[in-house]
Amino acid sequence: MANQTIQNRLQTIFEYLHNNPETSWNEVNTTSYIANILKEEGLQPKTFDNMTGLYVDIGKGTPKVGFRTDIDALWQEVDGEFRANHSCGHDGHMTMALGTIFMLKEMESSLPGAVRILFQPAEEKAQGAMAFVKEGIIDSLQFLFGTHVRPLVELQDGNYAPALYHGAAKLFIGKIIGVDAHGARPEQGVNAIEVAASLVDGMKRIWISPTQSASIKMTQITAGGSSTNIIPGNATFSIDARAQNNETMEALTTGFEKVVAAVSTLYGVSIDYKVESHIAAAQVDGEAKAMMKQAIIDVAGEENCAQDVVTPGGEDFHFYTYSKPELQTTMLGLGCGVTPGLHHPKMTFNRERLTTGAEIVTRALMLALQHVERSGKND
CATH class of the missing domain: 3.40.630.10 (Zn peptidases)
Structure with a gap:
């Protein structure tokens, strides 16, 4: 002692x-x-x-x-x-x-x-x-x-x-680069909020084995200013991913990369992101x-x-x-x-x-x- x-x-x-x-x-x-x-x-x-x-x-x-x-x-x-x-x-x-x-x-x-x-x-x-x-x-x-x-x-x-x-954790931070437009002419722009919504929807479709504990979700989004009649073209976001083991985290990461590629193609926008932090399981x-x-x-x-x-x-x-x-x-x-x-x-x-x-x-x-x-x- x-x-x-x-x-x-x-x-x-x-x-x-x-x-x-x-x-x-x-x-x-x-x-x-x-x-x-x-x-x-x-x-x-x-x-x-x-x-x-x-x-x-x-x-x-x-x-x-x-x-x-x-x-x-x-x-x-x-x-x-x-x-x-x-x-x-x-x-x-x-x-x-x-x-x-x-x-x-x-x-x-x-x-x-x-x-x-x-x-x-x-x-x-x-x-x-x-x-x-x-x-x-x-x-x-x-x-x-x-x-x-x-x-x-x-x-x-x-x-x-x-x-x-x-468990494992990853924080992604990124930026959606679209096109601003007048609220009356949405067809002339690319709404970054709608792009972000598609990212959220896409992440829900990342399939992980039901025997594994995992989650991925958008935790921050910033878009638009004080004028409510402007469709914002740009937005910044954060994604929080969690998994109980490193293999499942890799599956989440691969799924997220596919979602970003698909949404970018669908809207014709650039979505830049990086891993801000990575905690291994x-x-x-x-x-x-x-x-x-x-x-x-x-x-x-x-x-x-x-x-x-x-x-x-x-x-x-x-x-x-x-x-x-x-x-x-x-x-x-x-x-x-x-x-x-x-x-x-x-x-x-x-x-x-x-x-x-x-x-x-x-x-x-x-x-x-x-x-x-x-x-x-x-x-």
């Missing part, structure tokens, strides 16, 4: 992080705060010239095992004021990561290998994992673990799940999950080890496996009584579970290190 000094230190760290949130790609002070703590521990954190975030290695040799936390906050209205707000638990995730580092540091001399801890920016924009992949931060890793606090509707307070099966590795399950049992007891959590939400963490399929990953589901729910401006949870979460992650990392060491000897 973690000593009282570590527990007290983690409470202080959480208070600072919770009260000083920063949005995606703006986590400048957060990065500096974490880097300074790591330097005080005698570690050498690696930061970037072109972005926020950092990583650090503990132990000797090339790291084969890692843990990733997200560091950004949401931008939302709280008590009538828009501001950065930690309503997704990233303040808790960072606290757990630092707790894991403190625990690993205490046993550094006996570590069978090196561990890499990633403090990733821009999870909420689904861009940070891609940026870290491009920097080569996961190139040497065989195992990578993550964590996320869970709402009460998914996991009871004090229970811990060895895997989180998040979870690809949980059985070996990594088994390690996490054993870690939960070792730390919290078998009675507090819950079943895997299947959730429709998305997580940028899974892009690591999407980009490197051989990477063995799983995420710890931390049952800490999140209420009223994730992304609620007044979200709260049981902070006492953060220390336990750090202990579970530390144990999982040790199990992975031992596995890598044994595999190396067998080779």
Whole structure:
């Protein structure tokens, strides 16, 4: 169990992080705060010239095992004021990561290998994992673990799940380029609103297997001005697509591309679009999950080890496996009584579970290190 000094230190760290949130790609002070703590521990954190975030290695040799936390906050209205707000638990995730580092540091001399801890920016924009992949931060890793606090509707307070099966998500943004016309002469123009309506209708005809969970829908459209007698030729739109696995998301994407091509031909207009963000679905590795399950049992007891959590939400963490399929990953589901729910401006949870979460992650990392060491000897 973690000593009282570590527990007290983690409470202080959480208070600072919770009260000083920063949005995606703006986590400048957060990065500096974490880097300074790591330097005080005698570690050498690696930061970037072109972005926020950092990583650090503990132990000797090339790291084969890692843990990733997200560091950004949401931008939302709280008590009538828009501001950065930690309503997704990233303040808790960072606290757990630092707790894991403190625990690993205490046993550094006996570590069978090196561990890499990633403090990733821009999870909420689904861009940070891609940026870290491009920097080569996961190139040497065989195992990578993550964590996320869970709402009460998914996991009871004090229970811990060895895997989180998040779904896939894609956000398309686009523009319809038609022709304005007078309201009395619609035949002289191309009504962008009617084009958008055809897109909506076409998306309803994208057939997905009834055994799979998926949806695709238009969530934003802007067209026309203040004059109601002008038929708008141009419009901008957003499309939100969700699927429980990556294969179904590919089917949705292909279907959307066909709809756009058909509607463009039907109306003789240009419809330009791009993928604004892409969140891959979870690809949980059985070996990594088994390690996490054993870690939960070792730390919290078998009675507090819950079943895997299947959730429709998305997580940028899974892009690591999407980009490197051989990477063995799983995420710890931390049952800490999140209420009223994730992304609620007044979200709260049981902070006492953060220390336990750090202990579970530390144990999982040790199990992975031992596995890598044994595999190396067998080779």
